[in-house]
Structure formats: C-alpha cells, structure tokens
Amino acid sequence: MQHSGCRWESAALFSLVLGGTCYFGSQRFIGAVNGVLVFGIIASFGALVAVASGDLHLDALLKANFQAVPMSIPIIVLSFVYQNVVPVLCTNLEGNLSKIRTAIVLGTAIPLLLFLVWNAVILGTITNLDLGSDNMIDPLQQLRSSNGAVGPVVEVFSLLAIATSYIGFVLGLTDFLADLLKLPAGRGSPAPYLLTLIPPLALALLDPEIFFKALDFAGTYGVLVLFGILPAAMSWSDRYSALSPSMNLPRLVPGGKLTLSIVLGGAGYVIFSELLEKFGH
Template sequence: MALSSACFQVPTLLLIPSRKQLLHTHHNSQLQRHRRTAFQTFCSRRSSPSEPTQKENEVFEFERLFSNLNQATLKREPGSLSSAIVLVAGTTVGAGILAIPSVTQESGFLASTVTCILCWVFMVVTGLLLAEVNVNTMCELGSGGVSLVSMARRTLGTAGVQIACWSYIFIHYALLVAYVARSSDILTNFLGIPLWESATLFSLIFGCICYFGSQRFIGAVNGILVFGLIASFAALVAVASGNLQWDALLQANFDAVPMSIPIITLSFVYQNVVPVVCTNLEGNLSKVRTAIVLGTAIPLVLFLVWNAVVLGSIPNLEMGSGKIMDPLQQLQSTTGVVGPIIQVFSLLAIATSYIGFVLGLADFLADLLKLPTGQNQPLPYLLTLIPPLALSLLDPEIFFKALDFAGTYGVLVLFGVLPAAMSWSERYSSSSPAVKLPQLVPGGRLTLSLIIGGAGCVIFSEIFENFGHP
C-alpha cells in the first residue's frame, strides 16, 4: 500500500551474528515459506543453557534486513534515503507550525526556542526507539510493514495493544479532521466553491495519490510539496521580516513554558511514518537513524525561524492575557501581500503532513484488520479518508480544538510513554531475544526513565491545570 507496500522478502543467505549480513530475495513461493521459517527461527531463537554466556549479549549486525521487491518486474527497488528524509520532514511540517506562535507568545522567543529544541530531542529519541522496536519486530515476525499494534502486542501484551490502538486512532483522526477542515477553508477562499466540495476535493486528490501512487511517485510528490513549502516559507519570511523588531525576540518568560509544550510536541509528530520508513529502507538501521534525525532537523529550523518572524514582527500581541490567538490572522492584517503567501504556505504544510498521516493510519488499520501485506487494500483507505471528511464538515471550526486535544493528551502517551515502555520491555524482559540488534538510543534505563518521567509530568500537569481547579 503506497509507501508501505514494499514486499517483504525472506533471506536466501544467513551469516553468523558477528558478521555483516546481506539478505537477498527470491520470488519462488515454496522457497519463501521455508526461508521465512528459517528467518523467524534465527531472529527469535533463544540461547540454550549449553551456549556460552557471552553469546547472549552478542550484537547482530546487518547491511539490510530484507529487500524490497517490485512484484511486477521482480527486481529489487532499494529504498531512497532522500525520499525517507522528505517523508519525515513533510509529515512533521504540518498544521502544528501554524499554531506554534499562538502558544509561545506568552513565554517569548528565547524561552520558546529552548523549549522547541528540547521537544525536538525528545521526539527524535522516541522515534528512534520506535524504529528500534519496529526492526526487531520485523525480524521476529518475519514480515515487513509491521505497525504499532504488532509492536505493542509483542512487547507489552494486551494492555499495550489497547493503549496503542485507541491512542493511535484518536490522534490520527483528530489531526486528519483538523487538516481537512483547514484545507477546505483555504480552498473555498481560493476557488469560490462550497465548503463540502473543497473538503471532498482535497481528500479525493491526496487520498488517490496515497492509494494508487507507487513508492517513487509519492516520494516525488512529497518532494515537490516540500520544495514548494520551503519556497513559500522563504517568501513569507522575506516579506514579513521587514517589520521585525529584534528587541521583541529578547523576551523570555520561562514560567509560561509548560502551557506550550503539548502543541510544540504535537508539531514534531512524525512517528506514525516510522514503520513505513523502516520498511522502505529495508531495515537498514543506519539509514533509518539518518532519515529521522535529518528529517526532523529541517522542521526544527523552520519552526524557529517562523516563531521568530511572528513574535518579532507583531509587537502588539496580548502578552500575559492567556488568550490563544491565530497569529496568521495577525500577519495577514499587516499587509495585503502576506495573505496569499500564508494561504499557500498553510495549504502545502497541511498537504505534506496529510500524506504522511494517511499512509500511517491506512497501514495501521490494515495491520489491525489482518489484511495481507504487499498489495493495496481499499478498505483501510476508505476508513482513513471518510470519517475525517465527515467530521470536518459537521464542525468547520474544529481546527484548533482538534490540535489542542490531540497534543495535550494523545501525543505524549502514544509517542512518548509507549515507545520507551516497549523498548524497556524488549531490552530488559526475561523473554528478550538472545540475538540482539544494534540499539539506536544509548543510555539504557536512565534514558528510558527520563522519557517516561518527562512525558508523565507534562500529562499530569495538564490534567491538573484543566481539571484540578474548581
């Protein structure tokens, strides 16, 4: 299915754990069944009591875990690192960037810059933890396209599956609703058509791209959208920075930082496409790490520049009022040139993120419904596209509501606590595999404890803030 439809092929060659591994493909179905069994046995085997103790801690290195095979040509199509970086960057730069200045105006630019960097580090670490668990799960199950459900089931059992399922579905539907609502509003202003037509048009165009498009085609479309996003962003910065007041950038109110953390964290969400990236890059851990770090570093720079332009060029923001305002409305009122640029930038930002979230949710639903991998199935895409379209039409003003709700509670559970808990179970449980793959995140239990503790503190502080006062 689109980016995640790359066919997982079983190995024709297995080497001893201490050497580099190169796993090739073959299309003979009978051989596939035997080799899949061998691969599962190898990846999930436990050390017997007679084996030396040092074998248990041996790290298994490989060049790639499997090979992507084009089912039409039966030729290998190695995943593109640049496409993976673009996919991560495009998924990250979504509607969150449009809301960042509205929640950082209280803290000021300096304090919000520190917050953005810390949230970026947090989200990079949790994404790497997800990738680590995903590759280990592919190795043990002997199949590609493994979603968060299979990862949670393998590491945390039934309780983990329930938390992962409901959190994942809630966040994705909430954000897809926000994307469709905002994009339909922009298209209605551009094309002069009714709201329901613009929402349907947006969902149909990008839904068809995700469903019918090949891996290379979607990568190319995403690349064009990201290029347009960067170009419109540069134009917006050039026009809006003419009124930049540098003194306004020196403000810092660290007491107001906690209220901005959920939205900033939400702005860095990309983990939904980590399983897609792992499959497309054939389980190559080095490439996966590079794709995640570079793919999120690009949005970080954009977020910081965007925040500086807005907070520095609109000095009359209601500081200390506690009122959430739309900074784009403030910018559009400054000059007539800014308005169209903001609309283009907003639409491209939403479109790039929409593609990633559609692919991630469709892949998740396919795994949840136990549909066969390696081919597109219409049902997951229908379940992904239709509900957000309907909800966005029921409440066209749902954009900020959906962002706030998803960022406050869903993201820090699903993409904060859960990845660290799964990694903890995988690394330190008694049933952890004897053959260990390289770890993408160092620090052991200390790092995992900091991730769980930090996310938990933010979640409980938000609950207390919203429900603890009479």
C-alpha cells in the same frame, strides 16, 4: 448555504485527490508529488518570512516567558511526530539503514529550522505582546491586519503543509490498518484506505473547527501517551522486568533508567498539568 456546499466539495476533492494519489500512485510517483509539495512549502515559507520580517526587531527576541513553556509542549510534540511513518519509510528504502537515518534526520531538521525561523519572525515582529497577560493573541491575525500580502501566502503555505502531512499519515495509517486487519497492503485492498480517509472527512465536514480543537488534545494525551509514555514503559519492562525474557538485544537509547525516567516523568508531568488546568478550576 452556498458556502457550506463549497466546503463539502473542497473537502471531498482534497481527500479524493490526495487519497487517490496514495492508493493508485507508485512509490516513485508519490515521492515526486510529495517532493513538489515540499518545494512549494519551502518557497511559500520563504516568501512569508520575507514579507513578515520587514519590521523585525532583534531586541524583541531577547524577551522570554518561561511560564508558557509547558503549554507549548503538546504542540511542539505534535509538530515533530513522525514515528508512525517510519515503517513505511523502511519499506520504501528497502531497509537501507544509512538512507533511513538520513531521511529521519533531514526530515526532522528541516521542519525544526522552519519552526525556529517562523517563531523568530513572529516574536521579533509583533513587539506589543504582553508576556505577563493571560489574553490570547493570534499573531497571524495581527500580521494580516498590518500587511495584506501575508494572507494569501499563509493560505498557500497552510494548504501545502496539510497536504504533505496528509500523505504521510495516510501512508502510515493504511499500512498499520492493513497489518492490523491482516489485509494485503497497497492496491490489494481498498478497505484500509477507506477506513483512513472517510472518518476524518466526515468529522471535518460535520465540524470544520475540529482540527484546531483536536490539536491540543492530540498533542497532550494521544501523542505523549503513544510516543512518550508507552515506548519508555515498554523499554523499561523489556530491560528490567523479571518476567521479560532476556534476549541480549542492543540498547539503542543510552542512559539506562535515568533516561527512561526523564521521558516518563516529562510526558506524565505535561499530561497531569493539562488535566489539572482543565479540571482543577
């Protein structure tokens, strides 16, 4: 009972502090807070890599299991979703194309670098993985059991990573809801913030494991449909449909039908594979 009460208090405090920061804070203040959190992420990540890579075997990085690639795509896609924050980014940077491009490139490159380094550490440290086995192994659990210093660093890194993601999604979703409901953005109306903050808080309190359950579902169906199939289908319709008025807009994505077909086919293949995996047995 005490653990449950602590969970309620922690979750409510987390949402209150970060949600309040997004609602009451200025753009400069939110940027400063996010900058401090990102610095903390990089510092804790560096400490985590230093601690975990003490027994790194470079030859283990040469092993591969390509059959596991389709299963990893939903998590990879979900990890690099940022499109919902782009409208807020454009507003905050006042439409400066150079700054927007720099923010998007660096904002994607830094997580990608961390992602690759972390995977290299995991794959190079845990050498007893059976690539042909269907048994799921938690690499973090193995690292924690072999090195007691890993646990606290992981907790700090995870908290900071969730906090930065939380701020980004709150800003993006509140901006979307304000536009959808024709409400004033920012402090003009608390409704978008309440609609953004309260439902996930309630779900998290009702089922603390729902985040992990939703990761695979969101990456497979939500993200791949919303940011994979729909944009490609919309572009195809705008470019090649006879019903679409020709506006002579510049084509930002090269490759024509081939590129769009690859995007549609790739997203559709992953979704179909997951459906077949879940309901085919």
